[in-house]
Amino acid sequence: FDDALDVAIVHGCGGILGAFMTGLFPEKSVNPINGADGAFYGRPIQLWYQIAGILTAIGFAAACTAGILFPLDLIMGIRLGKEDEVQGLDIAGKT
Numbered sequence: 872f873d874d875a876l877d878v879a880i881v882h883g884c885g886g887i888l889g890a891f892m893t894g895l896f897p898e899k900s901v902n903p904i905n906g907a908d909g910a911f912y913g914r915p916i917q918l919w920y921q922i923a924g925i926l927t928a929i930g931f932a933a934a935c936t937a938g939i940l941f942p943l944d945l946i947m948g949i950r951l952g953k954e955d956e957v958q959g960l961d962i963a964g965k966t
Contacts, residue, residue: 890925
Protein backbone atom coordinates (compact mmCIF):
# COMPACT_ATOMS: atom_id res chain seq x y z
CA PHE A 872 0.00 0.00 0.00
CA ASP A 873 1.59 3.25 -1.13
CA ASP A 874 -0.14 6.43 -0.08
CA ALA A 875 2.55 9.09 -0.08
CA LEU A 876 0.19 11.89 0.96
CA ASP A 877 -1.75 9.85 3.56
CA VAL A 878 -5.00 10.69 1.78
CA ALA A 879 -6.69 7.44 2.79
CA ILE A 880 -5.79 7.87 6.45
CA VAL A 881 -6.58 11.57 6.79
CA HIS A 882 -9.72 11.86 4.68
CA GLY A 883 -10.97 8.27 4.70
CA CYS A 884 -10.63 7.53 8.40
CA GLY A 885 -11.61 11.04 9.46
CA GLY A 886 -14.69 11.02 7.24
CA ILE A 887 -15.76 7.55 8.30
CA LEU A 888 -15.29 8.33 11.98
CA GLY A 889 -17.16 11.64 11.67
CA ALA A 890 -20.06 10.06 9.80
CA PHE A 891 -20.24 7.21 12.32
CA MET A 892 -20.24 9.60 15.28
CA THR A 893 -23.04 11.56 13.62
CA GLY A 894 -25.16 8.44 14.06
CA LEU A 895 -24.37 8.30 17.76
CA PHE A 896 -24.41 11.84 19.16
CA PRO A 897 -26.94 14.15 17.45
CA GLU A 898 -29.76 15.67 19.49
CA LYS A 899 -32.94 17.03 17.98
CA SER A 900 -32.88 19.84 20.54
CA VAL A 901 -29.73 21.24 18.87
CA ASN A 902 -31.40 21.35 15.43
CA PRO A 903 -35.17 21.21 16.01
CA ILE A 904 -36.19 21.94 12.40
CA ASN A 905 -34.33 19.20 10.50
CA GLY A 906 -32.49 17.38 13.26
CA ALA A 907 -32.80 13.84 14.51
CA ASP A 908 -31.75 12.11 17.69
CA GLY A 909 -28.85 9.67 17.47
CA ALA A 910 -28.35 6.21 18.93
CA PHE A 911 -27.36 7.55 22.35
CA TYR A 912 -30.59 9.57 22.51
CA GLY A 913 -33.10 6.83 21.72
CA ARG A 914 -32.97 6.52 17.92
CA PRO A 915 -30.58 3.69 17.02
CA ILE A 916 -31.80 3.56 13.40
CA GLN A 917 -29.85 6.79 12.81
CA LEU A 918 -26.61 4.86 13.31
CA TRP A 919 -27.67 2.35 10.63
CA TYR A 920 -28.51 5.20 8.25
CA GLN A 921 -25.00 6.55 8.79
CA ILE A 922 -23.42 3.12 8.24
CA ALA A 923 -25.38 2.75 4.98
CA GLY A 924 -24.14 6.18 3.92
CA ILE A 925 -20.54 5.27 4.77
CA LEU A 926 -20.73 2.06 2.74
CA THR A 927 -22.37 3.90 -0.16
CA ALA A 928 -19.60 6.53 -0.16
CA ILE A 929 -16.90 3.84 -0.07
CA GLY A 930 -18.54 1.98 -2.95
CA PHE A 931 -18.95 5.16 -5.00
CA ALA A 932 -15.32 6.19 -4.42
CA ALA A 933 -14.07 2.70 -5.31
CA ALA A 934 -16.15 2.62 -8.51
CA CYS A 935 -14.97 6.07 -9.59
CA THR A 936 -11.35 5.20 -8.82
CA ALA A 937 -11.63 1.96 -10.80
CA GLY A 938 -13.28 3.86 -13.65
CA ILE A 939 -10.23 6.12 -13.84
CA LEU A 940 -7.41 3.67 -13.13
CA PHE A 941 -8.39 0.69 -15.31
CA PRO A 942 -8.54 2.68 -18.58
CA LEU A 943 -5.40 4.58 -17.57
CA ASP A 944 -3.59 1.29 -16.96
CA LEU A 945 -4.65 0.02 -20.39
CA ILE A 946 -3.56 3.20 -22.15
CA MET A 947 -0.24 4.06 -20.51
CA GLY A 948 0.27 1.90 -17.43
CA ILE A 949 0.23 3.02 -13.82
CA ARG A 950 3.12 0.99 -12.35
CA LEU A 951 6.75 2.03 -12.11
CA GLY A 952 9.50 -0.16 -13.45
CA LYS A 953 10.78 -2.80 -11.02
CA GLU A 954 14.13 -1.02 -10.51
CA ASP A 955 12.47 2.34 -9.82
CA GLU A 956 9.98 0.70 -7.48
CA VAL A 957 12.75 -0.94 -5.43
CA GLN A 958 14.85 2.23 -5.41
CA GLY A 959 11.93 4.44 -4.46
CA LEU A 960 10.38 7.28 -6.42
CA ASP A 961 12.08 9.96 -4.32
CA ILE A 962 15.45 8.85 -5.66
CA ALA A 963 14.40 7.52 -9.07
CA GLY A 964 12.38 10.64 -9.92
CA LYS A 965 15.36 12.98 -9.42
CA THR A 966 17.69 11.34 -11.94
